[in-house]
Amino acid sequence: MPRPQERNARAEDRVFNAILDAVLDHRLAPGTKLKERELAEIFGASRGAVRGALTRLGHSLLVELRPNRGAVIANPSSAETPDLFEARRVIESALMQRLARNITAKQIAELRAFVAEEQRAYDRGDRKAGQRLSIRFHKLVSEFAGNAALDRFMEHLICRTPLLALARTGRIAYCGAADHREVVEALAKRDAAAAVRRMTEHLANVERQLVREDQPEMPQTLAAVFSA
Template structure:
């Protein structure tokens, strides 16, 4: 160890964990890993809304005990990514139409504020980072990798939140961005990608030029675009359960 710092903090002991397989009392890291994995699975739309997440199955999959699983599921529940029904279990959240509309309204409010802030404090380094991200996103879509494209598209909004420098709003947007794929999957009308790519670069450009109002307008239009794609799905779900459509039959109305 480092002899220069005698009272060095305990650090991590991660080397041990790699050698011995498992360091005692490593639940904290396991929980983090598990939470991120489940969260990303929701973001990637690999977990369909309504699917049940059984404790024992997760415990086996992640090689942890049920207590830790329950703790992680509790976190996911307060992030509203899953719903917990007493004595029934936890299920991937299925946002209602009202919730879906509220999520988009909240995103418009928060992202507009973030864009405004970012225009004011814009640092060249941050803008370059966003530009690079958008280019990777466009490349992914062009090469047909829809999953990577969607992931980078989501990353665009998360990066926007981080660069604006307000950790509270960033956390809120993080939650909203994570819930959006659930909404899309619940009420998807068409199969077009979630975010139109050129809109992202247009927003960056407006920020770079310092035109805050234009950037806000573009962002709102961007989110409206996405929500508009779901409107048909909203209407379909407003009627009784659309079992016919789910079975591939002709729409009831």
């Protein structure tokens, strides 16, 4: 006999995590409608639990909550790309400087092992797993830096990045284990300047992938469509 309170407190988390994972794995396209009843049925949860999960996802900007019109997977405009990546460069540069000072040998070992696993995933052609590990690499770096406020913010930025990639290019952004390894090795040498440079370049690489493929985007105004 499951206790309602505990069971359902987890029900909300279950729905939240399921949708979050689906977005990160690109299994839910931007604009997909998220109906409360349907989700409640699928997850065997009450509508209230689903509502709570959607509200949280909305606060993280992963779904767009339109009053009286339901929730859809967010469909960020390409105008957000520069802002997002500038924010990431700012924060992650700061993280690099912190880590170059404070990182422990154990953390270095853990990062190396992580990058190796990431590399193996890409090598065997498992892009989904590679992508997921690439995301978690940035989160791991953020946690190791040991600043809770920055880590919290990074979580938001990291989750939003793949969504933006999917909305713009229609496919997975390739993060790449090689870039990550260079960052880790710079940190291992406690070379703050090199770590910052490599992380910055890495982020610029990912961003460039997005804008380069940003051609087939929908025009913003009707005037632009018919001006030619």
